[in-house]
Amino acid sequence: MSNTWVELDCAALEGNLRALREALRPKTEIIFVVKANAYGHGMIEVSRCAWTRGARWFAVAHVDEGVALRKALPRAQIILLGAAHPSEAPLILRNRLVPIIVNERHARSLAAAARATGRIAVLECHAKVDTGMGRLGFAWLEAGRLLPELARLPGLRITGLCSHLAAASGFDKTFSRQQIERFHLVVEACKVGGLAIPFQHVSNSGGILQDRAWDLSAVRAGILLYGYARKEAESCRARTRPFLHWKTRVLQVKEVPAGFPISYDRTYVSRRPTRIATIDAGYSDGISRLLSNKGCVLIGGRRCPIAGRVTMNLVAVDLGPRHNAREWDEVVLIGTQGRESIWANEIAGWRRTIAYEVLTDIRAEDRRVV
Numbered sequence: 080m081s082n083t084w085v086e087l088d089c090a091a092l093e094g095n096l097r098a099l100r101e102a103l104r105p106k107t108e109i110i111f112v113v114k115a116n117a118y119g120h121g122m123i124e125v126s127r128c129a130w131t132r133g134a135r136w137f138a139v140a141h142v143d144e145g146v147a148l149r150k151a152l153p154r155a156q157i158i159l160l161g162a163a164h165p166s167e168a169p170l171i172l173r174n175r176l177v178p179i180i181v182n183e184r185h186a187r188s189l190a191a192a193a194r195a196t197g198r199i200a201v202l203e204c205h206a207k208v209d210t211g212m213g214r215l216g217f218a219w220l221e222a223g224r225l226l227p228e229l230a231r232l233p234g235l236r237i238t239g240l241c242s243h244l245a246a247a248s249g250f251d252k253t254f255s256r257q258q259i260e261r262f263h264l265v266v267e268a269c270k271v272g273g274l275a276i277p278f279q280h281v282s283n284s285g286g287i288l289q290d291r292a293w294d295l296s297a298v299r300a301g302i303l304l305y306g307y308a309r310k311e312a313e314s315c316r317a318r319t320r321p322f323l324h325w326k327t328r329v330l331q332v333k334e335v336p337a338g339f340p341i342s343y344d345r346t347y348v349s350r351r352p353t354r355i356a357t358i359d360a361g362y363s364d365g366i367s368r369l370l371s372n373k374g375c376v377l378i379g380g381r382r383c384p385i386a387g388r389v390t391m392n393l394v395a396v397d398l399g400p401r402h403n404a405r406e407w408d409e410v411v412l413i414g415t416q417g418r419e420s421i422w423a424n425e426i427a428g429w430r431r432t433i434a435y436e437v438l439t440d441i442r443a444e445d446r447r448v449v
Contacts, residue, residue: 082328082359084445086414087120089128091322095304096132099287102316107294110280112301113148114140114160119365119438120305120323121446123151128448130155138299142167142176149174158205158239162215168192172200179207179241181215186229193234205239206276208265210258212245219261223268230274239278239296240266247285248309255286259293284308288316307424307434321422324414325441327360328407329378332398341395342387347372349386354398356383358410361392365440366412369430378404380417413437 099109111134112118117125122144126137130152138158139145145157156177163171163178165188171178172193180186186206193202206226209216217225219242230237242262246254262281269276279295284303286293302308306321335355341347349355356378362368368389375382376396383396398404409416413423423434430437 082330083364083412083443084326084447085121085441085443086324086326086447086449087124087128088322088324089132089448091306091320092125092128092304093132095306095317095319095322096129096134098317098319099300099304100133102287102291103294103298104291106296108136108280108297109134110136110138110158110297110299111304112138112160112283112299114138114144114301115439118301118305118435119441122148124446124448126155127151136297142170145176146170146174149176163189165189165192168202169196172196172202177239178202178204179215180204180217180229180235180237181207182217183225183229186235187232190229190232190235200234201236202234203236203238205241205278206237208240208242208262210242210261210265211254212243212258214243216242219265222265223272226265226269226276227272227274237274237276239280240269240276241280241299244281244283244286244289244293247283247289249285252289255289255293291316302435305438307422307438321414323423323438323441325365325412325443326414327358327364327410327412329356329404329410330359330393331357331406332404333357340387341397342371342390344388347387347395347397349397351400353400354402354404355386356396356398356402356404356410358394358396359392360410360412361390361394363391363442365442366394367430367437367440370426374426374429375421377411377414377416377419377421378402378408380419382419382421413441 113122116122136156140161159178162181193200207216208222210219244255280297282293282298287298306319337351339349371388374385386395386397423437426437427434
C-alpha cells in the first residue's frame with residue numbers, strides 16, 4: 080500500500096467559506112464547485128465538510144459524480160456542469176440532479192428522455208448561454224428566442240440561467256463586462272418571451288474577485304474556496320488559504336560521495352558528499368516528471384531539492400550532508416512543515432502550468448479530515 084496520503088484542514092475550509100459568505104450579498108448563494116474529485120482534494124470528504132459548515136449548493140461535471148455526491152448528501156442541491164447524455168435522464172431524475180441544457184437539440188432530447196421514463200416526470204434544469212467562452216451553451220444571440228419556446232416542452236422546467244466568464248483571471252474587465260451585458264440581454268429577451276428565470280449565476284472565482292456587481296443569485300466558487308485565488312486580488316473581497324496537505328514518507332536514507340549519479344539517465348550527480356532520501360511517491364501518485372531536478376519537498380521542516388528523474392513510484396531528494404532525516408520520516412509534498420511551506424501555485428510555477436492541474440493530478444486514496 081502506498082504511503083502517500085492527503086490531509087484536509089476542515090477548519091481552514093470553514094474559514095474560506097465564511098470569508099466568501101461575508102463578502103457576498105446575503106441573498107447570493109455559494110455554489111461550491113467540487114468536480115474533478117474536488118480539484119484533487121476528495122469530493123466526498125470536502126463536500127461533507129462544507130455541508131456541515133453551511134454550504135447547500137454543489138456543482139459537479141458528470142452524472143456519476145452527482146450520483147456519488149447524492150449518496151453522501153441527500154439534501155444538497157447538485158448541478159451538473161457538463162452536458163448530460165439523454166440516456167442518463169433516469170439517473171438524473173432518480174438522484175434529483177440539476178442538469179444544464181446547452182442547445183435546442185440537447186434540451187429536446189433530455190425532455191423526451193424524461194417523458195420516456197414512463198411516469199409523470201419533469202426534469203429541472205438550468206440553461207447555459209455562451210456569451211463568449213466558446214465552449215458549451217446556447218449562442219447568446221439566439222438564447223432569448225429559443226429558451227421561452229423550450230420552457231414549454233413537457234418534461235422540462237428551466238429554473239436557472241447561467242454563463243461562464245472567459246477572461247476573469249486578470250485585472251482587465253473589458254471582456255467580462257461584455258459577457259455580462261450579453262447575459263442581461265438574454266435575461267430581458269426571455270422575459271419578453273414570457274420566461275422569467277430568477278435564479279442566475281455567471282461569476283466563477285475570477286469573476287467574484289473582479290466585480291461584486293456580477294454576484295447575481297449565486298456564484299460558482301472553485302479555486303477561490305480551495306485557497307488559490309490570485310495573490311494580488313486576495314485582499315479585494317475574500318481572503319482564503321489552502322486546506323490540502325499532501326504527504327508521504329522517507330523509505331531510505333543513504334550516504335553518497337561526491338560524483339554519485341542518482342536515478343535514470345544519470346541527470347543528477349552529487350557535487351559533494353551528501354545524504355540522499357528516497358521517498359514513497361512518483362508520477363503514478365501525481366508528482367509530475369517535469370519536476371525532475373527542479374522541484375522541492377519538505378523533510379524535517381527544510382526544503383530538499385528533487386535529485387534526478389521523478390520515477391513511477393519513487394523520488395530521490397538531496398538532503399545535504401547534515402540533515403538528520405531517517406527512514407519513515409514524514410515528507411510534505413504540498414503544505415506546511417515547521418516554518419516552511421510549499422503550495423500548489425509554487426509547484427505550478429516549476430512545472431509552467433496552473434495550480435488546478437497540480438491539484439487534480441493528485442492520486443491518493445487515503446484522505447483524512449483533520
